[in-house]
Amino acid sequence: MKIVVTARNGTRAFECEPGEKILHAGLRSGVELPYECATGTCGTCKARLTSGRVESQWPEAPGRKYFKTEADLLTCQSVAHEDCALEVGPLKTSEPDTSAPRVFAGVVGGLRGLTHDVVAFHVDLDAPLDFAAGQFALLTVPGVAGARAYSMVNFDRRAERLSFVVKKKPGGGISEWLFAGDVDGTRLHVVAPLGHATFHPDMGKHVLCIAGGSGIAGMMSILSRACGAEHFARWDGHVFFGVRTARDGFFLDDLEAFRARHPGRLAVTVALSDEDVPEALAAAYPGFGFARGFVHAVAGERMQGRYAGVRAWVAGPPPMVDASLRLLLREARLSPADIRYDKFS
Amino acid sequence: MGQYDRHVFVCTSGDTCPVQGDTEKFVKTLRAGVQKANLQAAVRVNKAGCFSQCGHGPMMVVYPENVWYAGVQESDLEEILTSHIIGGYPVERLRYEPGVKGANKIEVDAKPKPAAAAAASPSPEWTRVCRVTDVPASSMKEFAVDGTSVLIVHTGTELVAFQAMCPHEAVPLEQGVHDGCLLTCLEHTWQFDLKTGAPVGDAEIGLKGYPLKTEGDELYVALGR
Numbered sequence: 005m006k007i008v009v010t011a012r013n014g015t016r017a018f019e020c021e022p023g024e025k026i027l028h029a030g031l032r033s034g035v036e037l038p039y040e041c042a043t044g045t046c047g048t049c050k051a052r053l054t055s056g057r058v059e060s061q062w063p064e065a066p067g068r069k070y071f072k073t074e075a076d077l078l079t080c081q082s083v084a085h086e087d088c089a090l091e092v093g094p095l096k097t098s099e100p101d102t103s104a105p106r107v108f109a110g111v112v113g114g115l116r117g118l119t120h121d122v123v124a125f126h127v128d129l130d131a132p133l134d135f136a137a138g139q140f141a142l143l144t145v146p147g148v149a150g151a152r153a154y155s156m157v158n159f160d161r162r163a164e165r166l167s168f169v170v171k172k173k174p175g176g177g178i179s180e181w182l183f184a185g186d187v188d189g190t191r192l193h194v195v196a197p198l199g200h201a202t203f204h205p206d207m208g209k210h211v212l213c214i215a216g217g218s219g220i221a222g223m224m225s226i227l228s229r230a231c232g233a234e235h236f237a238r239w240d241g242h243v244f245f246g247v248r249t250a251r252d253g254f255f256l257d258d259l260e261a262f263r264a265r266h267p268g269r270l271a272v273t274v275a276l277s278d279e280d281v282p283e284a285l286a287a288a289y290p291g292f293g294f295a296r297g298f299v300h301a302v303a304g305e306r307m308q309g310r311y312a313g314v315r316a317w318v319a320g321p322p323p324m325v326d327a328s329l330r331l332l333l334r335e336a337r338l339s340p341a342d343i344r345y346d347k348f349s
Numbered sequence: 350m351g352q353y354d355r356h357v358f359v360c361t362s363g364d365t366c367p368v369q370g371d372t373e374k375f376v377k378t379l380r381a382g383v384q385k386a387n388l389q390a391a392v393r394v395n396k397a398g399c400f401s402q403c404g405h406g407p408m409m410v411v412y413p414e415n416v417w418y419a420g421v422q423e424s425d426l427e428e429i430l431t432s433h434i435i436g437g438y439p440v441e442r443l444r445y446e447p448g449v450k451g452a453n454k455i456e457v458d459a460k461p462k463p464a465a466a467a468a469a470s471p472s473p474e475w476t477r478v479c480r481v482t483d484v485p486a487s488s489m490k491e492f493a494v495d496g497t498s499v500l501i502v503h504t505g506t507e508l509v510a511f512q513a514m515c516p517h518e519a520v521p522l523e524q525g526v527h528d529g530c531l532l533t534c535l536e537h538t539w540q541f542d543l544k545t546g547a548p549v550g551d552a553e554i555g556l557k558g559y560p561l562k563t564e565g566d567e568l569y570v571a572l573g574r
Contacts, residue, residue: 012553013441047518048537070518094442094553326535333533334526340538340550 008089009035009051016095020084026051026058027079028195031105036096041346042080042142042198043153048093049079056088062150100204101136101229108133108194110143110166112187118254121172122218123182124157127194132162135197136204137229138222138317138344141166142195148177151195155222155319155346159229166196169254171218201317201344205233209315209342210240214303214328216320220245220255222346226317227262227270236266242307242314243271246299246324248278250285256292263291275302300327304335311336318345351413354391355434359409363399366406369547375407375426382430392434404455404555405445406547419445420548420555456558456573473560473571481568484508489532491523497572499559504543505529510561510570511546515539516554532556 007026008017018033020026027049030037039049044065053075062081070076079092110127118124127143137159142151157167173179181187203211203226211230213223223243230236247253253274263272273293274285281294295302299320316338318328325345332338359376360366367373379394400408405419409429416439418429425443432438447453476494478501484490489502491513498513500522506529515522515534525534531549532541539552546556560571 012444012446046537072519329535329538330526333531333535333538334528337528340533340540343538 005084006087007084008087009037009092009095010054010089011092011095013094020088023083025061025080026082026084026088026090028105028107030079031198034098034104036098037079038093038096039080039198040200041153042140042195043151044078044081047078050076050093051079052076052091054089054091057085058082058088059085096200099136099200099202100206101134102139102197102202103134105195105198106131106133108196110192110194112190112192115182115188118169119252121252122169122254123172124167124169125182125187126165126167127192128165129163129194132164133166133196134161135159135163136199136202137225138202139197139199139225140222140346141168142198143168143178144193144195145178145181145190146192148181150177151193152176152178153198155199155225156197157221157224159225159232166194169218169221199346201319201346203229203317203344205230205235207315208239210313211235211242212303212307212311212314212316213241213243214246214299214316214318214320214324215244216246216299216324217252219319219321219324219346222319223317224255224258227259231262231265236269239269240310241266241270242273242303242310244273244275244299244303244306246275246277246302246320249276250279250282253285256289260289260291267291273302273306275299298324298327300324300331303328304331307336311338314338315342316344318343353393354413355393355437356412357392357394357409357434358397358412359394360398360400360406361396363403363406365403365545366399366408368406369542369545370407370421370423372407375409375421375423378423378426379430379434382426383434386435388435401452401454402445402447404546405447405453408445411439414439417445418443422549455555473573475562475569475571478510478561478568478570480566481508481563482566483568487527487529489523489527491521494570495572499570499572501561501568501570502527502532502543508561508563508568509543510559511541511556512558516556517552522556 005020007020016035018030018035020029040046044062044067047067047070050070060081065081067078109130115125140153140155144151154168170179172183215223259272263270275295277298280296286294316332318325332343361372383392407421409418428440432440478492484501484503486503487505491500500511500513502509517539520536540549541556546558548555562569
């Protein structure tokens with residue numbers, strides 16, 4: 005089926021397969037349709053149907069709150085039933101390191117617990133994939149309704165393996181499935197790479213990462229990319245990682261490995277929201293900063309007067325992301341172009 | 350065929366364009382760029398009077414394409430220069446296409462009008478909003494005034510009033526943040542200049558502003574029309 009999209013900055017056409025989401029078909033064809041979450045929540049991919057017939061595969065998607073007319077739809081949730089014409093938001097330009105998203109077949113492996121409620125696993129792909137640090141993949145597991153978005157933890161060129169972390173969430177389809185146990189060897193569908201919260205060393209800026217819980221996933225990819233390019237030989241890095249208590253921390257050894265490569269310029273601070281910092285934890289990571297408090301508040305205190313030339317990445321639960329955005333816009337006075345964020349939802 | 354391959358008109362003397370940006374400087378920057386490209390014989394940049402599109406500024410028009418640009422920022426000039434004036438490819442993202450012909454002014458001046466100016470316009474209807482102290486320094490609050498939702502912003506030095514909803518997705522701007530100069534809607538980080546309501550960055554549409562006045566401890570807004 006032929007889809008014609010009209011935006012303020014141009015008109016493009018692409019082919020869409022039966023059952024394929026319009027967003028995926030466009031991106032796959034190199035048409036940079038607007039989107040953020042790709043999972044029906046943020047509303048960024050809202051479009052208006054001017055001719056043809058589409059069907060939403062998730063009519064109750066939260067992103068529908070932005071609809072103004074009956075003809076509005078989310079391209080990330082909609083499939084076409086015939087040739088269609090759509091009005092869409094401004095088309096984007098593609099970013100470095102990344103490639104057009106495609107559908108891969110993957111096999112789950114390496115499932116292991118990181119904490120009492122966070123697991124890590126990887127997915128081996130049937131073809132190599134180039135992605136940008138900070139991007140995510142949509143995973144669909146047979147028998148579990150809906151796709152879930154997870155940020156890649158690793159960074160590799162022509163990656164054949166993607167690493168992820170997932171937090172246990174009751175009622176969270178894939179999360180529950182992972183925690184139910186024996187999933188190694190399971191086949192699943194992967195749509196990747198997606199997302200604009202990306203890092204590339206050519207930007208020439210100091211790096212500020214504020215992560216809550218499993219939001220650290222994408223930051224690990226960014227730090228991997230940055231360290232690989234010796235970014236912190238010339239630029240500062242500030243990593244703030246917030247968890248509830250000491251037993252909720254993970255990836256601390258990996259963060260220490262990054263920090264130890266550039267001890268003068270890369271600083272890692274762990275914020276515990278629900279308990280005082282245990283002495284044993286501080287003693288185990290003498291190179292880290294530790295503080296009790298919400299991660300955005302700790303970042304706000306320690307970053308005061310150090311925002312010049314900074315670009316920030318934020319990921320975590322929505323209240324933490326919103327609080328961080330307030331900090332970065334109001335106190336830090338960063339331009340939205342220098343704030344990249346992923347809100348879990 | 351005219352005397353120039355490309356003829357640029359920058360509004361420098363309307364009511365709002367020169368307030369919404371340093372349009373005299375725009376002209377200088379564009380002229381310098383044309384000179385640098387050695388195109389003085391082919392391109393002319395003129396200062397112009399009002400295009401009757403007040404509130405959408407700073408505006409400029411480029412002929413022979415008859416392309417209108419709205420909300421031009423200093424940071425956009427390089428792109429307009431290289432892509433369009435020199436390259437011939439209009440900058441689509443800045444194009445002004447309001448969907449109506451002819452004059453299309455919107456009210457953007459949110460500052461309280463001096464008494465003389467207020468008297469000159471046919472007696473604005475002032476409606477009480479709140480007590481001046483209800484909006485503390487550097488905060489903002491939404492009020493329902495005669496069925497219209499109005500956002501009162503305390504910039505730190507003065508009170509200004511705008512439409513309460515983000516023109517993007519009708520999200521209450523009250524839930525956003527401001528730093529006294531810029532108001533940001535947190536939903537999709539559209540930003541607006543608190544002096545003029547003009548769109549900044551990704552934002553494509555500006556905010557409607559309302560005149561305010563204080564009488565004693567009370568704040569009044571003129572919703573107009």
